[in-house]
Amino acid sequence: GALLAASGGVDGWPRGAALIVAAACIQLRLVCNLLDGMVAVEHGRGSPFGPIWNELPDRIADVLLLAGAGYGAMTAGFSGGPALGWLAAVLAVLTAYVRELGRGLGFPADFSGPLAKPQRMAVLTAACAVAAFEPLWRGRGEVLSLGLAVIAVGTLVTVVRRTGNLATRLAEKG
Template identity: 55%
Template sequence: MGWIYKVLCLGAATSAGYARIIGVGGHKMGEEEGASRRPIASRSSSWAIGLSAWLARSGATPNGISLLSVVFAGIGAALIVFTTHPIAMVCAAISVQLRLVCNLLDGMVAIEGGKKTKSGPLYNEFPDRVADSLFLVAAGYACGFGWLGWLAALLAALTAYIRVFGGSVGLPQDFSGIMAKQRRMAVLTAGLLAQSVETLVSGGHWSLILASAVIAAGSLVTCITRTITLARSLERL
């Protein structure tokens, strides 16, 4: 269980840096709503609009929804690490998607629902980093390569740090890259579903090994490309 404590420490350390960078403001960091908001196509879907409106009317808070994403991540991580049953891998994949739904709805309730809070930036970033780390570290340990899970989690946190740092110096936050959050979670979801089949067929763990390696490598490339874009944008200021 020591790795769970380390995950929380990683989330705390990276989020402490974010807190210094972003200060206080709306729920979606420093929000001047647009440049600092991740483009998500499903935000304009009827189900998302209807569900976020219902949550806002029901008294749900964006900060609470953000924290709920960590609950789903914790459940998913436990399923990945402590079980080997194929159904558990499918349930873990569902947990990944439920975490993403929370990430979508917290911002919609905050902005469209008019429930932004001064502490919103903290709740927007901290749960994300913890949730990412729980999933990725768990996948690494489950496939027998704990270091690979930690590497993927560290690089995932760094992609977010570079994005937020760009926003802190007056640039639009850069959500680009081959392994932004949605793609990381898409790769992990695919890996978990493939692992459920692989467990039945051979009992191996190559699906999770491959998914973890792709996430780590893609996150490294994303860090590099975002840093290059950031440097060029700063030179043009």
């Protein structure tokens, strides 16, 4: 998140380097998230606090990465980058909230998309990778802005879809 935010304040190769390292960090975070869950489940090392450590860091990471990308998008002369990043972050947290609301009501977790966490992080990683090369065509942050717009719209669709699924389940339950 810090690398993404800092990328908005630098140009040239330092910006590209920050974005490439940020993209790598996003993917490493996903790998670590996958591995810790597999170890806990496969080796019976889960704890009563497992659900907290499974969800809370993901929500913090969503906010830091997406809001950070918004500040990184400010180089485009588009002052709305931070607002777009925060919008994407809030929607990402809302997708998890709707999923957990359904679980709290006794339904299985709904991981439907189109932009659940893995897809959001894939779009953000791709945006970082492409944005790192923007100086080649004199770009100034448009790629991160576009990536955040795709994430915001896709995540809004995800929230609406999950909410509709939850409403359907509640109606079927009677």
